Amino acid sequence: MKINLTANYLLLGDRSIDSIHVDAVEVTLKDLVRIISGRSTTSDNLEYLNSEGTALQPIFEVMINGCPLSLCEKGIHTVLKDGDNVSLYLDLPYGG
Amino acid sequence: MADSLHTVRFDGRKCKGCGRCIEACPVNAIRVRSGKVQTLRKRCIDCGECIRTCPNQARTAGTDTLAARAPYPYSVALLPPSLEVFLDTEGLSGAISFEDLRGAFSNMGFSEVFKVAAAAEVVTFIIEQHVLRKLRARPLFSSSCPAVLKLIRTRFPGLLKHVAPVLSPMEVAARLAKERAVKRTGLSPEKIGAFFISPCPAKVAEARDPILTTRSAVDGVIGVNLVYGDIVSRLSREAAKKGREEAQGTAQPGTETHRSAGNRPLTTSMTVSGIHNVIRLLGEMEGGRPVHRDFVELLACPGGCPEGPLNTRKPFEGIQDLRGLIQKYRAKQHFHDHEYLLDTYCRGCFASTAPILPAPAGAPDQDQRVRAGLRT
Numbered sequence: 001m002k003i004n005l006t007a008n009y010l011l012l013g014d015r016s017i018d019s020i021h022v023d024a025v026e027v028t029l030k031d032l033v034r035i036i037s038g039r040s041t042t043s044d045n046l047e048y049l050n051s052e053g054t055a056l057q058p059i060f061e062v063m064i065n066g067c068p069l070s071l072c073e074k075g076i077h078t079v080l081k082d083g084d085n086v087s088l089y090l091d092l093p094y095g096g
Numbered sequence: 097m098a099d100s101l102h103t104v105r106f107d108g109r110k111c112k113g114c115g116r117c118i119e120a121c122p123v124n125a126i127r128v129r130s131g132k133v134q135t136l137r138k139r140c141i142d143c144g145e146c147i148r149t150c151p152n153q154a155r156t157a158g159t160d161t162l163a164a165r166a167p168y169p170y171s172v173a174l175l176p177p178s179l180e181v182f183l184d185t186e187g188l189s190g191a192i193s194f195e196d197l198r199g200a201f202s203n204m205g206f207s208e209v210f211k212v213a214a215a216a217e218v219v220t221f222i223i224e225q226h227v228l229r230k231l232r233a234r235p236l237f238s239s240s241c242p243a244v245l246k247l248i249r250t251r252f253p254g255l256l257k258h259v260a261p262v263l264s265p266m267e268v269a270a271r272l273a274k275e276r277a278v279k280r281t282g283l284s285p286e287k288i289g290a291f292f293i294s295p296c297p298a299k300v301a302e303a304r305d306p307i308l309t310t311r312s313a314v315d316g317v318i319g320v321n322l323v324y325g326d327i328v329s330r331l332s333r334e335a336a337k338k339g340r341e342e343a344q345g346t347a348q349p350g351t352e353t354h355r356s357a358g359n360r361p362l363t364t365s366m367t368v369s370g371i372h373n374v375i376r377l378l379g380e381m382e383g384g385r386p387v388h389r390d391f392v393e394l395l396a397c398p399g400g401c402p403e404g405p406l407n408t409r410k411p412f413e414g415i416q417d418l419r420g421l422i423q424k425y426r427a428k429q430h431f432h433d434h435e436y437l438l439d440t441y442c443r444g445c446f447a448s449t450a451p452i453l454p455a456p457a458g459a460p461d462q463d464q465r466v467r468a469g470l471r472t
Contacts, residue, residue: 008399009412046419059422061367061399066376070366071387089399090412091367092425096176096212096240096266096292096299096401 013042168289295404
């Protein structure tokens with residue numbers, strides 16, 4: 001399946017991608033960020049998940065089809081479908 | 097609303113008629129009439145989506161220039177956190193101190209600099225107190241993005257009760273900076289000019305036509321695109337000089353550049369960025385969707401202020417040590433102690449002084465009349 005991606009950083013460390021093909025029938029957001037992290041060439045230690053693997057690090061703002069992850073009922077266990085749009089933004093400072 | 101209060105400018109000579117701005121405008125403020133592009137001013141929220149998408153630079157932001165400081169004997173540059181992010185991604189930050197940053201702005205003629213991150217800490221604390229004391233409708237919306245506030249006023253007035261009744265970080269920064277400058281110099285406040293270095297056209301409009309206050313303390317808003325090259329050039333020279341001194345063992349210990357950490361002390365906060373995502377969320381809330389969060393930061397630019405249309409590049413392009421950058425911004429930075437913050441809140445400092453009201457309903461524009469079958 002193909003997941004469309006938007007990000008404000010280089011998703012693969014040295015380059016960005018606007019979509020990713022996943023060879024699986026079903027993939028969750030948690031799986032997706034692990035796949036992206038695994039394919040990264042230079043930021044292979046980028047931690048998307050907290051140490052327990054139960055939530056994304058708060059520095060990431062994630063939306064699935066325009067819906068904030070916080071409002072997705074299953075959170076990081078939300079199942080993605082073919083053609084879904086996932087936005088990943090680094091949410092750094094506040095105030096302008 | 098007068099044209100002078102809007103900041104997005106249009107140059108018809110550069111427009112090739114591709115229509116991208118029309119597609120991108122989230123509030124349908126751009127139309128083609130009689131073969132010419134027109135902006136419906138009363139709809140425009142100054143979000144800058146048209147600036148971002150125009151491939152021909154036909155749309156620009158009418159910001160102030162450095163010349164705006166001329167009437168003021170003493171001028172303060174208000175540095176937004178997004179500027180610090182950019183400088184951090186220039187590969188210079190390890191060697192650059194706050195003094196170097198101050199020197200770079202002094203070189204441009206500013207008397208001093210003030211970090212807006214310090215004001216953001218105050219604003220965050222005030223919002224926290226509102227949340228803890230359950231003084232407002234939950235969730236509270238951030239007051240930091242003027243484009244979003246205008247959007248709510250025009251399209252979602254029923255949600256205005258959610259807007260935090262506190263001045264924006266830019267306004268708080270101007271007030272704090274002037275207070276500090278008065279103490280430092282003995283000058284009267286009107287001789288001190290506060291100038292926000294802006295990544296965003298909406299901030300220009302906010303200073304000219306303030307939303308949560310009757311009078312802005314910001315005396316000018318200078319596009320970051322007008323000064324960024326000079327700052328980096330100066331800081332690069334300083335970094336090179338320090339590198340040489342370090343090699344010779346003569347470097348002085350520097351003060352680390354303060355970090356504008358994205359402090360999120362509220363446990364149930366969330367950020368939604370990108371004007372189309374914001375519209376979607378607000379539309380759902382208006383339709384009755386519950387949002388069980390204490391605080392929602394709504395930002396017009398996708399990815400927030402570092403993606404403001406006046407920035408000259410994408411902030412994180414070319415950053416390979418992303419992990420290091422994230423670690424840096426995770427560290428919380430405190431500018432004020434708890435007693436100061438609590439006192440500031442209890443005295444009502446920086447509370448909004450003007451009610452945020454729905455945008456006045458004007459006469460329907462021609463397109464609305466056409467849709468409503470009113471064309472005569």
